[in-house]
Amino acid sequence: MLLAGSDLINTMSEPGVWSPSDLDRILGRYGTFIIERAGSDVDQAMEALTPWRDNIYLVRQTIQNDVSSTKVRLFLKRGMSVRYLIPNPVVDYIEENGLYLDDGPNASASGPTYFTTSSTVEPPSIPNLSQAHQMAS
Secondary structure, X not given: OEEEEHHHHHXXXXXXXXXXXXXXXXXXXXXXXXXXOOOOOHHHHHHHOHHHHHHEEEEOOOOOOOOXXXXXXXHHHOOXXXXXXXXXXXXXHHHHOOOOEEOOXXXXXXXXXXXXXXXXXXXXXXXXXXXXXXHHO
C-alpha cells in the first residue's frame, strides 16, 4: 500500500509521466491512500485513473495542511525547524538518525554534513542486517 499526497496522484494521471505497467503494479496490485492537499484537483486526477478507482482511497482534508515531505526535507536542509509541522516523535527520529543529508554543491569537502532541527551532527552508524531487524521488532 502506498501513502502519498494528492500531488503525486495528479502526476499519475498525466500522460507519459508514469508507465501503464507501473500504474498497474502500484495501483492495481497494491493500492494507495491519497491525502488531499490544497491546490490539487483530486477529482480530475481520479477520472484518468478510473481502472484502479477501487484501490485508491482518498483521505479528504478537513483542515488545510500543506506540509509535505518535500517541504520538511527543504526546511531541514536549510537548518530551519520543523517542530509544530510534524509530530514530535517524527522530529526526534529525524534528529536521532541524522536524516536528510546535505550532499549538494555546498557540501563540505571533509565529508557529509547532516542537518537537523537543532544542530549539525555526525553521520549515523549503519546497523548490520540483524541489528536492523531487531530494531524493527
